[in-house]
Each structure stands twice: as structure tokens, then as C-alpha cells.
Amino acid sequence: MRACVATLSATAMFLGVSLAFGEQEKGPRYKYQNDALVYAEIAKAPAKARAKSNPLEKDPDAIPAGRNLFEQHCSECHSDTGEGGKKGPSLRGPQVQNAAPGAIFWILTNGVVRRGMPVWSKLPEPQRWQLVSYIKSLGLAPTRPENPPSTTAKP
Amino acid sequence: MTSFPRFGVLGRFLFFLLPFGFPSAARAQENPYIVAYDHNLEEPGHLEIEYFSTFGTQRGGNDFHAFWAEFEYGATAWWTTEFYLDGQTTFHDSTVFTGVRWENRIRPLQREHLINPVLYVEYEHKSSADKILKEVEGHDVESDFLAPNAEARKEHSNEMELKLILSSTLKGWNFTENTLAAKNLSNAPWEFGYALGTSRPLALKASAQRCSFCRQNFIAGAEMYGGLGDRHSFGLHNTSHYLAPVLAWNLPSDWTLRLSAGFGLNDQSHRFLLRWGVSREITGFGSMVAHLFGGPR
Secondary structure: OHHHHHHHHHHHHHHHHHHHHHHHHHOHHHOHHHHHHHHHHHHOOOHHHHOOOOOOOOOOOHHHHHHHHHHHHOHHHHOOOOOOOOOOOOOOOHHHHOOOHHHHHHHHHHOEHHHOEOOOOOOOHHHHHHHHHHHHHHOOOOOOOOOOOOOOOOO | OOOOOEOOHHHHHHHHHOOOOOOOOEOOOOOOOOOOOOOOOOOOOOEEEEEEEEEEOOOOOOOEEEEEEEEEEEEEOOEEEEEEEEEEEEOOOOEEEEEEEEEEEEOOOOOOOOOEEEEEEEEEEEEOOOOOOOOOOEOOOHHHHOOOHHHHOOOEEEEEEEEEEEEEEEOOEEEEEEEEEEEEOOOOOOEEEEEEEEEEEOOOOOOOOOOOOOHHHEEEEEEEEEEEEEOOOEOOOOOOEEEEEEEEEEOOOOEEEEEEEEEEOOOOOOOEEEEEEEEEEEOOHHHHHHHHOOOOO
């Protein structure tokens, strides 16, 4: 009986602490308005990393393979279209689309751990470059006008 | 003194079914190690449910089948926490529940380096009937496993285990080195152990089509693990050591299968340990649970 109580207590504590801590960290920081904090990390890429060119740039399979990898590993946070979700910023903004491929590769390799973006070094280098190819292929998202013109016809 | 309950065929069946029945899963890219750890942590908010099995030969006694379930949760991008339930069946003897473990892995450095350290802290409450061999520590030897379950399950220990995981990724290869220090909390000396591992995917580029048998889905390697004695008698002698080729198959259907055939390297080791495991990663588990309690999804 004592073993059962100990097991249940440990389970409850395990779930409580990890969920509470995880949710606390993921809370308001991941709202869209804080994307600037994540984008700022791209600028921290060292010049040597930024200067790296994508070795798979001309590989016709890089984009479809990168799309598969994106759906597997990235879309949960950045959405299926790459336009950003509740946990990750848009990858179709100028901060990412205008960034050097090497800088995006550097972010994938190092993550933005304090902002919840994991380190993706467990993917081999060619797969990270395939992801870079796909992210770059997404292009800039169409901008939304701040005050859209009214569509209601007036007499 | 408490004793862990025995459980029968139904219990084992339910234990095995734990990872099934979750609707949302992610395609994993898991390493093949069963004993060693690398520096890759669980993605934040993901829950990985794993079942592992070890068949071990036993000289002078009955062979055994030990099994455990792991619930691995990515609390943050730098902290992974895991809860274990362990059990074993000794042939011609019985099946017993052998204990629980709670482990935490913390990544102190925020960026990727040539060598990436991870700190590991684990608490174990286990009986002497525990045979999962998730690590070898101190002077653990094959003959420790000879006691019948009825006797071994009555003895329990509370143990703290610390590990320093040093792991590198180079040209698709992973190299990892784990050093272990364990302390039985009832006034026993510190015991030490090690695990080394190396692995590489069979192909480094992903293919343009999704496929089950593509080479990049397979990661092969080897791990070696053993004891290093205790505070009074440190070294490789009077303990057991194993070498095991390992293979992981990351299926596009959200599952990872692992297989390892371990061979004892000296007379104090089990001659053969056949291990296999199956795991499934559940994405967005943290958000799902938070939503159940009224939080934002």
C-alpha cells in the first residue's frame, strides 16, 4: 500500500512540476508580439556562420525533402504554412526570408533554447540544409494592410 | 517493510499497451541507445512514451525478461524529465514490479558546442529484484541476480544517481560519454559506472518522398557500458562490462523501434542481453493537459 501511495505521489509530482514549469515558461513569451526576441537571435549568428552557403541550393530534391522534415519537426510551432503559431514566430517575415541561409542554418543548429526553440543538431547537417532550402522557398507572406478598405458599397 | 506487488498476464499486457491510443504524434528522430544518453533532449511540450524489454541469460539460475515503461516529457527546451515503471519476469519463478525512477536531464549550455554537457539527476526507489540493467554501477555482477524473486523483492533501496553526459555530433556521427555516480541513500558508498556510445544514420540526407525503409530512417551504432567500482575500490575489476551493437528505426508512422544485442565482456557479466524497445512521441501534450484544466490550447 505504501508503495502504491509513493508511486502515485511521485507520478502526480512529476506531472505537476513539469507541466507547471513548462507552461509557465511557454506562456506569454510565445505570443506573436514577442517574435522580435526570437528574430533578434538571427542577428547573433557569427559572420563565419552567415557566410556559409547552402550546399544543397541546386539540389532539386532539397525543397520537397525539406518540406517533409518541416512537417515532421517544425510545423507544430510554426504552423503548416510557416506563418507562425502560438509557440513559434512566422518564418515568412522579412527577418527570416531576408536572412542569409547560413544564419538560418546556425539557428537550426543552436536553437533558441531560452525561448523554447530546441537545438536541432540531432538532424544531420544535410537535413538542416534541406530545411533551410524549404524555409527560403516559402517566400514572404503577403502583408496585410493596417486599415483595409471597406468593401461595403455606399450609395 | 513494504513489498512490491506481483502482477500477471493482464498487467503485463496493459503495461505494454501504454504507448498506444494517443491521437497526435510526431515523427521522431531518435537515437538508438538503450543505456547511453546523448545531449538531445525532448522537444518542449512533447511526451514520449516508451516500452523497453531486456532478455538476459543467467548462469547458475533462471533466465529473465525485464521490462520498463518510460514517460519522457520536454518541460522546456533545456530540461527533460522522465518517469519510469520497472518490472521483470524470471522464468520458472514469477513476475514482479520492481520499482520507480524519476530522472531529469538539464542542458546547462544554451548553444551547440563541440562537446555538449548535460547534467542528469535521478531518484530511484527499487527492489533488489530489479533486473532492467539500465546501467551498471559499482561492483554489479551477474551473480547478484541469483536470488529468487520472493526473497529479492522484499529488499528495497532508495538511490540517487548523477550523470555527466558529454556528447558531440560530427559529420553525422554522434559520440557520447556518460559518467555515473550513484549513492544508495542508506549509508552505502558512492558507486561509479560509465557508458559510451556512437551512432550514425545510414543516410544523412532526407529523401523527397516519405518512406519506411529509406536509409535515413535507420540509425546504427554501438554502446559499451559497465561499472567502475566504488569509493573504496575504484576501477574496472570485479564488475561487469557489456558491448552492444544498437539499431533504431524511425518509422514515418510515428513510431521508433530499437534493437540491441549486448554481449558480456568478462566472466562477471551476463553472457547475452537482448533488448528491444518501442516508443511514440506525442506532440503538444503539455498544451493538451493545460487545456483540460482551462488553460489556453
